[in-house]
Amino acid sequence: MSVVISGGGPAGMMLGLVLARAGVEVTVLEKHGDFLRDFRGDTVHASTVRLMDELGLGRGFAALPQSRLGNLVVTVPGVGPVKLSSFDRLRAPYDHVAMIPQWDLLNFLVAQAQREPTFTVRMNTEATGLLRERGRVVGVRYRTRDGEEGELRAALTVAADGRHSTLRREAGLVPEEYPVPFDTWWFRLPRHAHERDVPPNLVPGFGRGDMALSLTRDDYFQIAYFRTKGADPQLRAEGIERFRERIALLLPQYADRVDQLASLDDVHLLDVRLNRLDRWYQDGLLLIGDAAHAMSPAGGVGINLAIQDAVAAATLLAEPLRRGRPTVAALARVQRRRWRPTVIVQRMQRVLHGVMFEPVLTGRRVGPPTRLALLARYVPGFRLLLSRMVAFGPLPEHAPAFARRDG
């Protein structure tokens, strides 16, 4: 039987690939013409790297342009530099977080999926609504960039269309929203030739009322600036000169290049959300990834969680799909399997919001959380536990036997 997936992000592409390996006819609809969209994180964690190996994609994945994230070191006033993570103590080869531009990862997944005869991707094609028959979802309506409209019928429709999911809205499903104290603004600053030898790292900068994080890319630094939610109009009213000053204060090592930001048009707002649906399915419809549970950037785990959802869904649904239409009970099993890891990770993100972000953004603290840093410094095993949680997350998935290939 056939599956239509709305959304060619990490969740949709991985689901398409794994289901196609089971011989299921899959069509992924992606509304954009390429994957070069707003920055949505680069981190590929050990759980995903291991999946790539299990799928026989390890060598191709390793050849993608990437860097390995070093340990996160923060400077605590009065204490000095403190290492918060110990990825180097995890068991090789799954002892790191890889930083890969998301478009490279998605292009790689599409190329692999296209080797399967039952996989189709339709770029520039937006799912606009659900087809229903006798209350059951039986496919989607779509519109191409050229304005052509059509319908695609399927035994199963999957909404993997992200935080602002159209199909979720069409299904009448409303997620519970958890308050998020910050928004994120993204921009790039150049990386000079003499800085190329510096190992890639996450470099935080703390102010009174704002903070920033620098991520190293091949020829530039990707900067995330954090401030209280809803501050965008004020930030834009203050103008580019004030913004440059703020960045130079937070990350003084880049003070020599903040004038490369020509205007605030170079600074992109991403409205951060954290939410979760109570029910991830209806008869004929399944929601996975951010469409079911939007993740905040805290901990940088959303891509990996979306991929884990996809692998779990393919594992549980390949056989029912081979036999016909999956029942509602089969769809419910996917939610049951992914519910606990999702809740645990979202709870941890809310703790991080409260401990790491809120005190800084409300001006109550300048610098990283001292207690967390002291725990990392003095409690044996804490750093390793934290690193393991970030690298693998709770209840990580493995590739199902039907999708495994030799590398």
Ligand SMILES: Cc1cc2nc3c(=O)[nH]c(=O)nc-3n(C[C@H](O)[C@H](O)[C@H](O)COP(=O)(O)OP(=O)(O)OC[C@H]3O[C@@H](n4cnc5c(N)ncnc54)[C@H](O)[C@@H]3O)c2cc1C
């Ligand atoms: C500021 C920010 C930074 C982040 N940083 C990180 C990080 O460093 N590491 C990390 O792991 N996670 C990070 N995340 C979280 C991560 O981006 C998401 O959790 C993850 O991308 C979810 O994957 P997804 O496939 O479910 O959805 P998405 O990645 O949102 O993909 C959805 C896809 O569906 C397409 N689409 C949307 N609507 C339609 C439609 N109607 N029809 C067809 N196609 C459609 C979109 O174009 C998109 O390609 C960050 C999130 C934010 C907001």
